[in-house]
Amino acid sequence: MKIIKSLLFLSTLVLFTACKQEKKASPKSNTNTSVTYAKGFDIQEFDTYKKLIINTPYPNAEEALEYIIIPKENSVPDSLKTFKIIRTPIEKVVVTSTTHIPMLELLDEEDALVGFPNLKYISSSKTRDRIDQNLITELGNEESINTEILLDVAPELLIGFSMSNNNKMFNTIEKAGIPVVLNGDWLEETPLGRAEWIKFFAVFFEKEKEADSIFTTIETDYKAAVTIATKATTKPTILSGVLYKDVWNLPAGESFVAKFLKDANTNYLWANTKGKGSLSLSFESVYDKGQHAELWLAPGHYSSLEQLEKADEHYVKFDAFKNHKIFSFTQKKGATGGALYYELAPVQPHIVLKDIIKITHADLLPNYEPVYLQKLN
Known part of the structure; x- marks a missing residue:
């Protein structure tokens, strides 16, 4: 199974946690970005930023990973500077699994994809057209992304996935100044839980409303099929x-x-x-x-x-x-x-x-x- 084979080439990121002296954040606002089926992530919304929580970044993970998602025009409060900060909207991204590609395409963000390891694995016709135009850079083999090429591509974010919490490659990439966020959609226990990770991708492009609409359509069609069965x-x-x-x-x-x-x-x-x-x-x-x-x-x-x-x-x-x-x-x-x-x-x-x-x-x-x-x- 390709998705399982491709999982073997990445591992994880060790994340700094917030200090105990962090002051209280502003109250959550009422939005439509709540996560319903997926167990592996959550999104908390505050007045000027969002917190992305990856509950299961890799198998048997004992701790969640937390990222602060904040618009580029907003300043970062001192109380949040111990977190990993992701500035949005992202304009240049690298993803590392073929299953990430349809998520970008559904959000109309395939043009943001600037690099991928092993381009030959991508089947989507829309993204293959961009590969044929040399708009997406080959980043190396599955086990080791070519860091020099990655730096030349200069993405604002790399979305990875992992089998464990021990990976020198991601640490190297982060030290080079490229944020890494782990995606755990493949660990979900239900079909709708996996599909709901489109909301995870949406938060980086400030397209939460679009993701909610897309997922609602998927959910409605799925439930209709269950009723038929x-x-x-x-x-x-x-x-x-x-x-x-x-x-x-x-x-x-x-x-x-x-x-x-x-x-x-x-x-x-x-x-x-x-x-x-x-x-x-x-x-x-x-x-x-x-x-x-x-x-x-x-x-x-x-x-x-x-x-x-x-x-x-x-x-x-x-x-x-x-x-x-x-x-x-x-x-x-x-x-x-x-x-x-x-x-x-x-x-x-x-x-x-x-x-x-x-x-x-x-x-x-x-x-x-x-x-x-x-x-x-």
């Missing part, structure tokens, strides 16, 4: 995942993928398991529970039944294989070969849900054509 008279049994070496990886019962399957009104066979990520199981245990599953969703990177059979002859024993009921999210590719699902789907949970409903309850969406979920032949 409740009309189903059957719940098909679902198998997911695939073997990697000797381990079968599939979504845990508290993961956002399991949430999709629940909202689609299906019977995901591992829905009652604990965990918010993946389960690592033996083939035998998966076969014992899933051999008669009616549908098999997301079989890794495989694009045909023939590929599956060549990879492991045991796959043919599953009813879903015998009945040609295996569906993949990764068949639709961008211009450079990347799976569009991994880049675009995080901000399109309503579309992903409708794809699943179409496959599992075809009669409920008779005129709908799946965008990502395609049958393996």
Whole structure:
């Protein structure tokens, strides 16, 4: 999975915290930027600035990271100078995951993107056009951003993500005068929680109202799809995942993928398991529970039944294989070969849900054509 692979190249930022003598901030104002579904961040609004709180900047984080977001024309109060300060609106930004690209595009801020590590991974046609015009700079490989090139690009902000709290690269970038903010959208537990991170991006461009409107549309469409799914008279049994070496990886019962399957009104066979990520199981245990599953969703990177059979002859024993009921999210590719699902789907949970409903309850969406979920032949 590209989003997971790309996560391996960054780690985190150690943030200064406010001193205990900080004077009380002005009262929060009543705005529409409240965070509803996302657990990983929050935005607190005051009269002359905002505080961005990243509750889960990386897995198992014990402390939140806090940033002060303040307009360029405003002075910074002495009581806030121990925080990391981000001046807005941002005009030049570097992001580090392909999942960040659609967020910028939805806010009409793709022109602010001036650099990215491994440009070949970007699939969005709008941003690829800017790459072809040499408007976005290649910043190096996934594990180490070229700091010299980054300094030449001179972004006002770098949005990164991390697997831990130990990263020399981000420290170096910050010492060079480029603020780094960590994004933890990939750690969200629900589809709408992931999509709501558009509000995180909006705060840097002073486009909170636009983000609220965009997210409200996503939320409304998602809830409408959930309502449609409740009309189903059957719940098909679902198998997911695939073997990697000797381990079968599939979504845990508290993961956002399991949430999709629940909202689609299906019977995901591992829905009652604990965990918010993946389960690592033996083939035998998966076969014992899933051999008669009616549908098999997301079989890794495989694009045909023939590929599956060549990879492991045991796959043919599953009813879903015998009945040609295996569906993949990764068949639709961008211009450079990347799976569009991994880049675009995080901000399109309503579309992903409708794809699943179409496959599992075809009669409920008779005129709908799946965008990502395609049958393996």
